[in-house]
Amino acid sequence: xxxxxxxxxxxxxxxxxxxxxxxxxxxxxxxxxxxxxxxxxxxxxxxxxxxxxxxxxxxxxxxxxxxxxxxxxxxxxxxxxxxxxxxxxxxxxxxxxxxxxxxxxxxxxxxxxxxxxxxxxxxxxxxxxxxxxxxxxxxxxxxxxxxxxxxxxxxxxxxxxxxxxxxxxxxxxxxxxxxxxxxxxxxxxxxxxxxxxxxxxxxxxxxxxxxxxxxxxxxxxxxxxxxxxxxxxxxxxxxxxxxxxxxxxxxxxxxxxxxxxxxxxxxxxxxxxxxxxxxxxxxxxxx
Ligand code: MN
Numbered sequence: 132x133x134x135x136x137x138x139x140x141x142x143x144x145x146x147x148x149x150x151x152x153x154x155x156x157x158x159x160x161x162x163x164x165x166x167x168x169x170x171x172x173x174x175x176x177x178x179x180x181x182x183x184x185x186x187x188x189x190x191x192x193x194x195x196x197x198x199x200x201x202x203x204x205x206x207x208x209x210x211x212x213x214x215x216x217x218x219x220x221x222x223x224x225x226x227x228x229x230x231x232x233x234x235x236x237x238x239x240x241x242x243x244x245x246x247x248x249x250x251x252x253x254x255x256x257x258x259x260x261x262x263x264x265x266x267x268x269x270x271x272x273x274x275x276x277x278x279x280x281x282x283x284x285x286x287x288x289x290x291x292x293x294x295x296x297x298x299x300x301x302x303x304x305x306x307x308x309x310x311x312x313x314x315x316x317x318x319x320x321x322x323x324x325x326x327x328x329x330x331x332x333x334x335x336x337x338x339x340x341x342x343x344x345x346x347x348x349x350x351x352x353x354x355x356x357x358x359x360x361x362x363x364x365x366x367x368x369x370x371x372x373x374x375x376x377x378x379x380x381x382x383x384x385x386x387x388x389x390x391x392x393x394x395x396x397x398x399x400x401x402x403x404x405x406x407x408x409x410x411x412x413x414x415x416x417x418x
Contacts, residue, residue, distance in 0.1 A: 159186060159187050160185070160186040160187070160243050160244065160306055160311060160312065161186060161187045161188075161189070161240060161241075161242045161243050161244075162182050162186040162187070162188045162189070162242060162243065162244045162245070162246060162302075163188075163189050163191065163230065163233055163234075163238070163242040163244070163245045163246070163271065164178050164179060164182065164188055164189065164190045164191075164192070164245075164246050164247075165190070165191055165192050165193075165226055165229045165230055165233075165245070165246075165247050165267040166178070166192050166193070166226065166247055166248055166249075166250065166263075166264060166267065167193065167196070167197040167198055167200060167225075167226040167247070167250065167262070167263025167264045167266065167267060168196055168197075168198070168250060168251050168264075169192065169193050169194065169195050169196045169197070169221075170190070170192040170193065170194060170215060170219050170220075170221035172192075172196075172251065173251075173288050173291060174248055174249035174250060174251055174281075174283065174288070174291065174294075175190065175192055175219070175248075175249075177249050177291045177292075177294060177295040177298075178246060178248055178249050178281065178295075178298060179219075180295055181295040181296070181298040181299040181302070182246065182298070182299065182302060184299075185299060185302060185303050185306070186243075186244075186302075186306075189220075189233070189238065189242070190218070190219040190220065191212070191219075191220045191221070191222060191229045191230070191232075191233045191237070192219060192220075192221055192222070192226075192229055193221065193222055193223075193224060193225060193226055193228070193229060193263075194213075194221045194222060194223050194224075195223075197225050197226050197263045198262075198263055199261040199262070199263060200225045200226060200227070200263040200266060201227075201260065201261050201262065201263060201265075201266045202227045202266040202269055202270060203225045203227060203228075203266070204224075204225065204227055204228055204231060205224040205225060205228050210222055210223060210224045210228055210232060211223055212232070212237065225263065225266070226247065226263040226264065226266050226267035226270070227263075227266045227267060227269070227270040229267060230245060230247075230267050230268075230270035230271050230274075231270055234270075234271070234274050234276070241276070242271070242276060243276070243277070243311050243312035244271075244276065244277050244278070244279070244302070244311050244312070245267070245268055245270070245271025245272070245276050245277070245278040245279075246268070246278070246279050246280075246281065246298075246302070247264045247265070247266075247267035247268040247278070247279070247280045247281065248264050248280055248281030248282055248298075249281045249282065249283055249291065249294050249295070249298065249322070250262070250264040250280070250281065250282035250283065251283065251286050251288065252282065252283065252284070252285065252286035253282055253283075253284045253285075253321050253379070254280060254282040254319060254321065255282075255284075255319075255321055255338065255339060255374075255375040255376055255379070255385065256338050256339035256340050256341050256367070256369070256374070256375065256376060257338070257340055257341045258341070258364060259319055259338060259387075259389065262280070262282075264280045264281075264282055265280045265319055265389070267280070268280040268317060268318075268319075269317060269389070269391060272315055272316070272317040272389075272391065273391060275315045276315055277310070277311050277312065277313075277314070277315055277316050277317075278315070278316070278317050278318070279301075279302075279317075279318045279319075279320055280317075280318070280319050280320065281294070281298055281320050281321075281322065282319075282320070282321050282322070283321075283322050283323075283324050284321055284322065284323050284324055284379045285323075285324040287324065289324040290324045290325055290326055290327075292327070293322075293325065293326055293327035293330060294322045294324075296327055297322055297327070297330060297384060298322075301320070301333070316388060317388065317389045317390065317391070318386055318387070318388055318389070319338075319375075319385075319386070319387045319388075319389050320384060320385065320386050320387075321375055321379050321384065321385045322379075322384050323379050323382050323383070323384070325382055329382060330382065330383075330384060331381065331382045331383035331384070332383055332384070333383065333384045333385075333386055334378035334383045334384065334385055334386065335386055335387070335388075336373060336374055336375040336377075336378050336385045336386065336387050337373055337374055337375070337387065338374065338375055338387055339367060339368075339369045339370050339371075339374035339375055339376035339377070340367075340368045340369035340374075341364055341365040341366065341367055341368055342365035342366050342367075342368045343365050344361070344362050344363065344364055344365050345362035345363040345364070345365060346362050347359045347360065347361060347362050348360040348362055375387055
């Protein structure tokens, strides 16, 4: 597969548009693409199609579906990287493995942006904790690189062409605003499965919330042993105005800036008091 060299110059004052007779820009935006649905997923091809003409793109994705793998890294078995016939590379590991090895030795350059998706189904609310799509983007972010996770809300690939156009427009406009390649950020974007003209505006949202997951499902295997299937995600608990659930239900795209630091800063003071009562044999103070 031929990767195009046209595109938007990063860090340059002139943004190249269609061919204008000048030589290619000296510095072209470089984008690493991954996902969690596997290297054969239509959504991954859609992401490639969205970005191949605006940047130098490299696709490194899991060999198998890796839903709900979050940021998992494979530590106890070696990873292999294989070139598929379409030029994508696939790894016998997780989404985070793909991005991790790309950034720590596989690529001989530092991407300006890591994008993940387009996922087959929503990644909103508490689901973002488990999401392999978000995990791939998070891995880029942890290495100080701007990163975006893209998901379609429904799991049927309907209107993937519209999502592709929306992704291209967003990344192009972010590049034109010089947002890419400098300060790291992590964005979670969910796109409703609607025709292009019917997709609303981009809403900046907080994450909604779900109730606890459904019960685990027990089955007997052929040897009479009890096996367990993780149950379905819980129903939506908080889809108030301002959440990602609400925005996408209204036909809008939802964008949520995420962070990796899980510290509950509001509770540090609380726990300093509680811990003083709990821990009597050692000194305790907020660092
Ligand atoms: Mn997925």
